[in-house]
Amino acid sequence: MKTGSSRRTSAGGKIRRLMRRLTAGSALAALASPASASVENLLTTGTIFHSSEVITFSVLIGVISAAMISAIWLIRQRGNIETENRDLNAALADANQRISRFQALIADKNRRIVVWDGLSDKPEFLGLLPAETGAPQDDRDFLAFGRWIKSTSASELEKAIELLRSNAQSFDLVLETNRNEVLEAQGRVSGGRAFVRFVALNNLRAELADLKLERDRLHASLSCVQTMLDSIDLPVWQRGPDGNLLWVNHAYAESVEAAAPAVAIREGRELLATVAREKIRSVSTYDTPYRDKVSTVVRGNRTFFDVVDAKSSSGSAGIAVDVSEAEAVREELKRTLKSHSETLDHLATPVATFDGSQRLQFYNQAFQTLWDLDMGFLERKPGNGEILDRLRAGGKLPEQLNWKQWKDQALSVYQAIETQTDLWHLPNGQTLRVFATARPQGGATWVFENLTEKVDLETRYNTLVQVQGETIDHLSEGVAVFGPDGRIKLSNPAFRALWGVSEADAKPGTHIRAIEQACISSYDQPDGWKRFAHIITSFDDERPSCQGVLELRTGLILDFAVIPLPNAQTMVTFVNITDSARVERALTEKNEALRLADSLKNDFVQHVSYELRSPLTNIIGFADLLKTPTFGALNERQAEYVDHISTSSSLLLTIVNDILDLATVDAGIVELDLSEINLTDFLDEVSLQMADRLQESAVTLRIDAPDTLGLFVADHQRMKQILIKLLTNAANFAPDGSTINLRCRRDGNDFVFSVSDNGPGIPQDILDTVFNRFESHGQHGGAGLGLSIVESFVSLHHGTVSIRSHEGEGTEVTCRIPSGDLQKAEAAE
Template sequence: MVNGWLTRRGKRLLAAGSALASLALAGPAHAAPYLATTEVVTGSLLLGVLSAAMISAVWMIRLRGRVEAEHRELRAHLSDARHTVSRLQALIGDKNRRIVMWDGLSGKPEFLGQLPPETGAPQADRDFLAFGRWLKPASASEIERAVEKLRSQAQSFDLVVETTREEVLEAQGRVSGGQAFVRFVALNNLRAEAAGLKLERDRLVAALTTLQGLLDQIDLPVWQRAADGSLAWVNEAYAEAVEAKDAAGAVTEGRELLPTIAREKIRATSTYDTPFRDKVSTVVHGNRSFFDVVDARSASGSAGIAVNVSDVEAVREELVRTLKSHAETLDHLATPVAIFDGDQRLQFYNQAFQTMWEIDTAFLESKPGNGELLDRLRAAAKLPEQLNWKQWKETALSVYRAIDTQTDLWHLPNGQTLRVFATARPQGGATWVFENLTEKVDLETRYNTLVQVQDETIDHLAEGVAVFSPDGRIRLSNPAFRALWGISEAEAKSGTHIRAIEQACAPSYDKPDGWKRFAHMITSFDDERPSCQGVLELRTGLILDFAVIPLSNAQTMLTFVNVTDSVRVSRALTEKNEALRKADALKNDFVQHVSYELRSPLTNIIGFADLLKTPTMGDLNDRQSEYVDHIATSSAVLLTIVNDILDLATVDAGIMELDYTEINLTDLIDDVSMQFADRLHDAQVTLEITAPDNLGTIVADQQRLKQILIKLLSNAANFAPPGSAIGFKCWREGSDLVFTVSDRGPGIPQDVLTTVFNRFESHGRHGGAGLGLSIVESFVSLHHGTVKIDSHEGRGTDVTVRIPSATMTSFAAAE
């Protein structure tokens, strides 16, 4: 600005100098025309330059004076500003307030002033903003959140905070001129008191809110009433009980939980010192309920709470009913029972008690004392006589001071024996139970006599008997046991462990399958203790048939019978049977060999017979054709018999294997019926098949199953009279196939039924080899099935077969 002013002044000075020069040139031209032009111009320029220099000098002098005046004025303003700042810093920087300022979000804080040391505020700037070190946790978190919102969102605040030294500070946050500042002020007495009251009010409000929140979470109806008796506040349980939408709705609608009579009673009886306490009946959710109500009055109104005791009432009633039922149960017991209260007076007795002691009802209903009752029974000579009655009575009545149950035996003068149980009751008093042991003592006497008789009986048995307890110790043994094993009575005395018995018996028998096995079975912890039988052959030559028999009370009895003679006879019979078996095997081998030898020529005969019937061999007359047919038929029958014998021989040898496949039963029946049609025509009978539409499938050997069906149908055709029908009924039971072949023939006599499955037994009118039913039984057994014959003379025969379904596996025939 100064440079611009100087330029404008310089231009004006140059213009003035040019004008003066022009005047100078013009003047001499008129005054002295005789001057030369060059000299005039030179003089004018010099004069103009001099004039401009003089004017510039004057202007610079004036400008310098003006600048110096402005500098003096600026120094005065600066001095005044510094004085003002000093006064403001002195005003702010007292010891009752401190200001923290931030310039933007990233600016470092600046601090002004200090707080009194008694507040506990740090004096160092770096520690002041660590509010958690000198403010209470609630105040520290609150001021930190407020400062963050002040700096980030320019949100002002006014807070009252507490230091750890219980001092109260006022915190104000503001934003001005792009700067955020927080002022902490230590309050004077009046303001500190007001701030303390505000904190106290906040705490009370928070406590009230917490209390109301807690009351909203409990399931007990709680309410608060104003001075005029109207509802001022209720909790959620109250709102639910009165079926209101919420607690505010219950207050607005004035829904009452208690009936009018109960509220009037509360208003009339409740005082400031004595709150109302009583049980009130009301209806909640349509059900009658009982509440224990407590309502306390205050100057501003009242407050109450209701505890639902409906369940308690129900339990109390149930207890009354239980006690009554208990009394009725005790009254029907055969065991005498008497109950005395804490004052030792009779409160309850059952009919058995009165009957046993024969006491009149009037005396018992008078609730006599326990001691008085004992004296009356003694006077009636119903109690056992004692040498010191007083001491015995005191001992009996000490049950009222005892903790454990007292037990005693009373031998009454009438011959009865009682076991008396006296038990102190938790609520005071005692319960007396009298158990009649007379019959038990008599039974024990009879039992002991029986045991003695049994001991005598066991001692005279020819069998060796020994009884062991669960711990393996012998309880008793008879002389026969000791004689068989060659041990002495001392070695087998009661209480001897079985391992000692084993050592004593070792010279006669020491194999692991003997006494070690017995010891394991006797001392085993298995839930089920199975019996066991077997035979032992001792070194002495004796053969013993033993049995391990579990007894009651986890005891075990060992019995040993000398079967030496019978075993020797059995062995002789076994040897004879083995010889017979070998002879039978030899017979089977012979039959098998012959069958194989017959099969080859039979095949040739059948082949040549079929060849003779072919036209290429020439024509045969009628008689020749008939002979050829007889040859073919007889050869086929003979081949069937040979094949049956071979099948039986294969089964007996144990080498037959079943070819398991999945069989469609409907197709199988159709195939059998078609193949058997000619046989039915020859026998002049019909076949009636009864089977469901869908029999499904079964896993079995199709060829063998087909043979079973054909053999049974052939057998039925042999028995069925001409013109009759053979019944074939088939059905499923689970996965099993069950079928029955029946005929209305003459039937099989009962004495023959046991031999129908024997080989070479023929019972049909057409004779035969008698192998059909044997093959049926063998093939059914290979399929793990069953076959059953039901026949009555004159009514026919029914053969029922059950074939279970197997898995797709080959099974070898058992021997």
């Protein structure tokens, strides 16, 4: 077909070119005829021409000659054109004959063919489809299949054409147009071209007419149903296969605030949210409609609908029932039940709820704990009778002579009107009061009140009251309890004996004024029972307690106490302290005498120590003078006596100085002279001073101290006394030839040192008394003041001293002294 069209185009072009040539030749011939006549006239007349005329004439002759030549050429060309025209006419006739044959082949109006040449997007169209099919006559509109073919068929056709052109995959489809006409589409590939033929099925016309009648009847029925649905106040809708709205009722339009249902459809106003619609589309099937509760917003208010949406081959239809009020009531009931359940779950009282079919619906933690039932058993909601049977099998219910009768009686609560109450005495010793109440909505609620603790408390209370009464009656202290009205509640025999009153005078209910009159013979001071009466009957918010001592006319001394009780009562107690008071007075007098004696002792020691010091100094001075050669030589015995005098005097002076130091410490007049001490130099100084003493005892001193002890603030003289006393004490007890260890270190700002020896040690029974004054142990004990002075001087420096000793292992004394402050001197207290 394309070849015939090309030939017709070529023939027409040649004819048009021929016509243009003939027109140009005629025009030249017309121009040449007047010129030839003019030349002939001029030649015949023989007129003489001027030079300008000769030129003009020459030009004219040339033009005429050219015209003649052109005319001759045109005549020859005309012959050629006529020959070519005859050939073209023959070819044209042949092409027209072929076209007629092809057109006759496809002239049937029930077919249309679309041809694609290769992958070219511009197809060729042959034939037409009947107008009643709805197929567009225009070629471009024809390929827009979605406009005149139903969406499902159009989508299937487009996919098939794509596979035909790309993969040469043939197809045969039956299509349905928007006018409900049926077409058959066939796709094939031939000679590199893709052909799709559309054929209208005319043999289905009769059946189509019947279907149209049926459609009319269905349309009438549908209109009736739609009219009915339009009159109800429930939103109803119908959707097409694509999910778009096809029809809605007036209730739907009002819900989406549309002026009319048509407006709602045209504007696509949706009642349900997109998520809900997608869920409906994915869940709903042809066999199972969608049913669920959906929340949406209607006129600005949150509304709940029960939505039913049924799916069909032509789309879907749905209806929504407004259940907002019912949902609100249901939610309120659910919240109430939840709150009720949470409250019950936190109660210590076991509670269980059963529904109308006597199956367990709720139980709190106390219920499960009371009966120790398996959680899995409870979670599967067993029946009430089943629970009772399991409890009986586990030996947790009271033993009954007739179990069936007892069980039926317990389960009769489901038909009872009043609450049933019963006492269960369980085998494990617990006592339960059981309340069973029928519920208005069916079922029953069981409440188990555990009376075990209450019964136990009542028993214990009664026992306690009896024990308390017996205890109070046998107390040696007098006890009386008064109520807030001032009347006595109870009293014990000791109270009546102390005050000399009879049991009738102090019987329960007697007012405190009468008690006062009964006791006036023993004590009539105005601050006695009158003060008790004021405290007992006072209306103050806080009742004060008081205590004191009373001395009766009988010689008894009573220690009294008025104690407010929590129950608004008041307890008055009287303790006979006559003997202890007398002993206290005697001890006080003796203590005063001892204090005076101690003061006299301190004064005597201080006075005597000062008086002894001067003679001792003179004796030592004279003994030293006697040793000098200036006063003459002494014989061996005299020199020995002088050495003894000097040694004994020095020892006695040391004891006197120690006593003076302790006296000044006791008097609180010692002041520390604080200064910076280079500990390394200080230790060297102490070792030099102790050298002679250690040499006398044949004892070696080993000092274990780092070179970086640094500076330390303390009283230089007192620190030296502390170390010398410790080293001297160690030298007194260390064996000959042994070693005394002095270990020193710094711990922060503290100076820590210890002195240890290998002596016999101190027995454990006297270790706690070594720091007491004048406590001497062993043959080298001396006056027993060394360690006491050490402890006093260490305490003045706010330090601590400790001792560790075992028999046969030696002794170690450790001191810790903090560094002082140069800017203030601390006085001893």
